[in-house]
Amino acid sequence: MSERYSRQELFTPIGSSGQALLAEKHVFIVGAGALGSSNAEMLTRAGVGKITIIDRDYIDWSNLTRQQLYTEEDARQYIPKAKAAENRLRTINSEIEVNGIADEFSAETAGELLQNVDIVIDGTDNFETRFIMNDITAKHNVPWIYGGCVKSHGISLPILPGETPCLQCLIDQIPQEGMTCDTVGIISPVVQMTAAYQTTECLKFLTDHPMSTEMVYFDIWERQHSSINVKKLLNPTCSSCSSHATYPYLTKEKGIRTAVLCGRDTVQVRPSATIKLTLEDLSIRLKPISQKLHQNRELLVFTVEEFRLVVFKDGRTLVHGTSDVSEAKKLYQQYIGA
Structure with a gap:
């Protein structure tokens, strides 16, 4: 034993x-x-x-x-x-x-x-x-x-x-x-x-x-x-x-996929295919327009206007501050562009 x-x-x-x-x-x-x-x-x-x-x-x-x-x-x-x-x-x-x-x-x-x-x-x-x-x-x-x-x-x-x-x-x-x-x-x-x-x-x-x-x-x-x-x-x-x-x-979705996180005023946005983002490059690009920015090995967090976006290195992004899927997609495409 x-x-x-x-x-x-x-x-x-x-x-x-x-x-x-x-x-x-x-x-x-x-x-x-x-x-x-x-x-x-x-x-x-x-x-x-x-x-x-x-x-x-x-x-x-x-x-x-x-x-x-x-x-x-x-x-x-x-x-x-x-x-x-x-x-x-x-x-x-x-x-x-x-x-x-x-x-x-x-x-x-x-x-x-x-x-x-x-x-x-x-x-x-x-x-x-x-x-x-x-x-x-x-x-x-x-x-x-x-x-x-x-x-x-x-x-x-x-x-x-x-x-x-x-x-x-x-x-x-x-x-x-x-x-x-x-x-x-x-x-x-x-x-x-x-x-x-x-x-x-x-x-x-x-x-x-x-x-x-x-x-x-x-x-x-x-x-x-x-x-x-x-x-x-x-x-x-x-x-x-x-x-x-x-x-x-188990039906697989095509195109950009979204999910509203219940009760959290947050939308998850996932690109149509897994990508590998260089968080360092994204950080440099966003720094002039972001009010707050934080980065670690797995994700990047930044704030624009009243929205907080959390970007993971595979491109998946949580958009905080909205439950509107169309608005979340627009923000994703505007700032991440993946």
Whole structure:
């Protein structure tokens, strides 16, 4: 028994054999925000052999109340969440492999990203990405664990393709009140509770124990808890997981693609093809017209008029200060021109 994992190995359902299994596994986490960072830290400490975490955003001061891997200095320097997570997780456990990807989990990239992955954990904050995750995991027969939280409410559900209903099967059963952390807030304890359910089911699967078929929903502030066994809700004609699945959310878009970030007055703009920007050259070009400009190895932040633009080195850009897609595209083409 290794001293590092000794207390975990004393837990009979895991034991030394389960610990050995964990060391061989690869967990992919979509989103490095509150849920993603919490799951990532627990799995890193548990000794999972490889963890990959992807996120399209950078660290903001408003993240620090609940996104436990990050520091004030990360926020000052606009560090991409995935890269800050990678750096922090490597200091927690140098025995495992950690890879942070500062990019979007999209229909174009999902298939390649999930090669040789054992299980996927949902750390996102939007259903658009979740449905892509749902389709790609069904297509490649990879289990994933849905999780969501806002205010003091949390929800978690393991999804095992071919055995349990997928997200598309259950969409009418999952509470969707149109609320986000950016519009109604959130408290940190509900993040930890939701992540605890997700990580526990992940550890079960990785150590060859059956995952639950129940969806749990709780309000930690009001001390309310409920669960429902969803196994019988598997839809035999589901467009995402049945034998006749068409995987509707994996359709690839053409041209400049945009996404409005819910509740944040922000539009993401992505060029039609991946490009490699020289941030140094862009910085020189923008310096005479920008009110504020900050650059690090992964991104460039600048302000023009009332808008703040965050440009990643592959050309993907977050336009803060508008939810108008046309306006965001215009600003992108005017200042980035990619």
